[in-house]
Amino acid sequence: xxxxxxxxxxxxxxxxxxxxxxxxxxxxxxxxxxxxxxxxxxxxxxxxxxxxxxxxxxxxxxxxxxxxxxxxxxxxxxxxxxxx
Numbered sequence: 001x002x003x004x005x006x007x008x009x010x011x012x013x014x015x016x017x018x019x020x021x022x023x024x025x026x027x028x029x030x031x032x033x034x035x036x037x038x039x040x041x042x043x044x045x046x047x048x049x050x051x052x053x054x055x056x057x058x059x060x061x062x063x064x065x066x067x068x069x070x071x072x073x074x075x076x077x078x079x080x081x082x083x084x
Contacts, residue, residue, distance in 0.1 A: 004047035013055060014046050014074065020058075020065045021078040033084045034077070045073040 018025045028034045034042075049055065051071040058069060067082075068075040 004044070005049070005052065007043065007047060010046040010049075011043050013052070013059070014043050016059045017055065017068055017072065017074065018078060018081075020062065021068055021082055022064065023078050023081045025081075028081050028084070031084075033081055038077075042074050042077060049073055 015025065025034070025039065029036065029039060049071075054069070054071060058065070068078045072078070
């Protein structure tokens with residue numbers, strides 16, 4: 001079984017990646033584009049990521065991205081929310 005990363009650190013990582021992708025997760029929740037369980041699943045999926053260093057480096061270097069990187073487990077969700 002894989003160890004999951006720190007929940008708080010990954011919560012903030014998901015928020016930062018969403019912001020970089022121009023996705024407002026609070027609004028997505030308010031507008032019922034995602035529910036709280038899906039939001040929690042995004043954080044849990046991020047906690048299992050093996051490319052945390054790449055993600056942190058990207059987020060430190062770029063304030064905005066056209067889309068989440070290929071290795072991001074939440075890439076499709078961010079893309080869906082950006083279009084919604």
